[in-house]
Amino acid sequence: MTHHTLIRADTLLERLRHGTPTVLLDCGFDLFDPAAGERAYAAGHLPGAHYLHLERDLSGPTRDAAGRFRGRHPLPARDAWAALVARLGIAPGVQVVAYDAQGGPCAARAWWLLRWIGHDAAAVLDGGVAAWQAAGGTLTTAAPGRLDAAPYPARADAMPLVDAAALQARLGRVCLLDARAGERFRGEVEPLDAAAGHVPGALHRFFMDNLRPDGRFKDAATLRAELLPLVGAAAPADVVHMCGSGVTxxxxxxxLAHAGLGTGALYPGSWSEWSSDPARALARDGAAPGAGASS
Incomplete structure (x- = not known):
């Protein structure tokens, strides 16, 4: 069976016990301590898992060839990502399972990047490392071998993207969901980016609200009931997702995909890129939209 959104820990255990081809990706990361994920991986990871670093592997350069800021975690070059995928032994149809120990944001980034190049046999381990251990799974410090596959076939982008200019032109005509914590969305604090606030007209959906208290995702019906009032009758292509830097x-x-509501478009630069230009409008709860200012 192929898994396209989430996979339970007990299901993954059974796959591995039966030797069903599966590539595991450990994506643990801490924004405030970028080496923490690698340290945790070295201390113990799922058997056979490869480590992917958010800034080295799941992101590209923060500035383009002209020196323009692209956000804190821009997408990697598509060809470079496809080459890395092949070096990990990922070929079309091979099940990939990504995980982290932070509630799934970086694992979801890996899932999205795989879907972006047309690899739909990709899922996130529901509940991450904690769920794996609770199901009886063990951790290892052994490094996996590389199983290079043939170059991943070039395909058209399978997941839609929106850049800052396109979003600016479509404000008021798209459903824009912001995944940051409430205090950042409201503009009460801004620990990372140039200005506090949010894009005018954006709606708030904190990514951690997708999870149950035990760190597993809410069931599909519950997610659908919570997300449907936000996206309404908008077509998936008219739902744009952003956060601080295109990860959460x-x-x-x-x-949204697990709830059966399609996918939507990603704005990769997100608030880190948007707020870097003081000419772009911003809004704060209780305040009228205005020009962004350095914090």
Missing amino acids: ACHNLLA
Whole structure:
């Protein structure tokens, strides 16, 4: 069976016990301590898992060839990502399972990137490392071998994207969901980016609201009931997802897909890119939209 959104820990255990081809990706990361994920991986990871670093592997350069800021975690070059996928032994049809220990945001980023190049046999381990251990799974410190596959076939982008200019032109005509924590969305604090607030007209859906208290995703029916009032009757292409830097937005995209509501478009630059230009409008709760200012 192929898994396209989430996979339970006990199901993954059974796959591995039966030797069903599966590539595991450990995506643990901490924004405030970028080496923490690698340290945790070295201390113990799922058997056979490869480590992918958010900034080295799941992101590209923060500036384009002209020196323009693209956000804190822009997408990697598509060809470079496809080449890395092949080096990990991922070929079309091979099941990939991504996980982390932070509630799934970086695992969801890996899931989205795989779907972006047309690899739909990709899922996130529901509940991450904690769920794996609770199901009886063990951790190892052994490094996996590389099983290079043939170059991943070039395909058209399978997941839609929106850049800052396109979003600016479509404001008021798209459903824009922001995955950041409430205090950042409201503009009460901004620990990472140039200005506090949100894009005018954006709606708030904190990515952690997709999870139950035990760290597993809410069931599909519950997610659908919570997300449907936000997206309404909008076509998936008219639902744009953003966050601070295009990472936790993927968590909402995953939840939307798991709920059977399609996917929607990702704005990769997200608030980090948007707020870097003081000419772009911003809004704060209780305040009228205005020009962004450095914090």
